[in-house]
Amino acid sequence: MVWTYRTAVSIALIALLFGINWALDQYVIDYIVRIIMQCGINAILAVGLNLINGTTGQFSLGHAGFMAVGAYATAFAVIHLESWLGFNASNIPAPWMQGLLLSVGLLFGALFAGLAGLLVGAPSLRLRGDYLAIVTLGFAEIIRLIFTNTEALGGATGYSGGRPLGLPVYTNFFWVFLWAIFLITLIGNFTFSSYGRALRAIREDEIATEALGINTTRMKVLASVISAAAVGVAGGLFAHLMGTIRPDDFKMDRSVAMIVMILVGGLGSVSGAIIGAIFVGVTLEAMRDIQQYRLLAYSLLLIGLMIARPQGLLGSRELRLPAFLRRKRGGAA
């Protein structure tokens, strides 16, 4: 019953995304499609970051590092998978095969980014507040320096898998949104389960949560791993959208952009994070010609936000579907 329902929804969703993908290809200029894809990738970043910064209340300033790990791991996996399967410039994989290769790569991206989330989270999540922010920022810089100094991954000039044309551009509307919906559903389910409740309790009062038999350190590290893995997938989609990745793509301003997304939408709200992601995706594009002032613009935006609406657009509430579109509780859930 549950599974037939889910299969039906999944098939309908795939058909819908496929249709939209086709229509976008046909009727909409690439420039706009790219912005839409950026927004989808941002949504994954924001919902991923929100799990740890918003729901759990542990302020990480280093998620660009996890995005970098995901980007490099995905690209590395795709390149090697292709050469192993015998694909090359004169034997290009079919479109469905491209998506499959990308998705397998993204699984590697999630795995390695999640591992990084474990390695960074386990020692640092014992810290509180400002200390955690500074330590995570430091970790992100270390990750960036490691990529900068690893010649096998292209060093400072970036990774293109040793191909003159750069990484294969496999990211399209269909795959961005299939992954985005998949990951947001998983993280949403997690957030609204008993686990999410425990994470919110940690945000409210860690000592009281611990006194209720919950190992708070373990819960925070778990949230960090899931968060980093999701952000890693976004990194992989980004890599195969851009066609090249450089360590400088993952500097602090990218972490700041992610934080702006969740602050705009409202810390702790999944739907708010999505709204913030779209907002940042669009404004980033609008500010293309004044790139160097981006951090300044974000700072001004944040100051304005803190004055006008400190809780963000939604606060920690969620946008909900109208009642007739919602499934009844219990039954199929």
Added chain:
Amino acid sequence: MTTPALKLDNIAKIFGGLRAVDGVSFEVAPRQIFGLIGPNGAGKTTAFNCISGVYTPEQGTISFFGKSIAGRPPSEIAALGIARTFQNIRLFGDMTVLENVMVAGHATIGFGPLAAMFRLRKQAEEQERLAARAHEILRIFELDGLAGEFSKSLPYGSQRKLEIARALMLNPKVLLLDEPAAGMNSREADSLKNQIRWLRDTFDLTIVLVEHNMQVVMNVCEQVHCVDHGQTIASGEPLHVQNHPAVRTAYLGADVDESTLRQS
């Protein structure tokens, strides 16, 4: 003699140079209501923090039904069966009354994070089990009608009751109550007395009570232990402790008659 539910043996906890708890020993029998009293700053809350694992005592042993627990993390001690409330209420203010209680059931859920992410059937069943049990406990405290309210919006007395309800969700064997009557009016304090006894009988609990309201202590406790400056000054039956000269001196700094002490 049966194994004590809780046994502290020569416990010391030192902050810098201050011996907040300084060689305290006591035993609490199963199903006993045990009072831990003493003036402000005597070390009662610190003793609770040692038992519940917030602090690791510098010295001494603590055992729970014969099992040594000193130095274990608080989450482990809570899971073993020692629940507590806090002197300065620590509820999850931005979560609902129901959620506050349900959180305390998280350690017992029988599903992993992946089951939560994929919403497997198991997690829906467990969710319903937790919610049903939480409602049941809230009904006992007449808080069920407020289940959907944010806990921070509750009046003070109800917040204290909610903290006890939340602790009970852990299915504890020992319950540590840190000044549950503080801030309650006399009518609330009165019903609390009955509630404490009723809880012990219904849930088969051992209760350790830190309380300043002497009326409550004298009325419900079967054994009383009085500390001052971290050290034991009297121990035994409530009346014996109440009439002990050292206790009266500690509380009021001078010899006073019994009636003054009764009223405080």
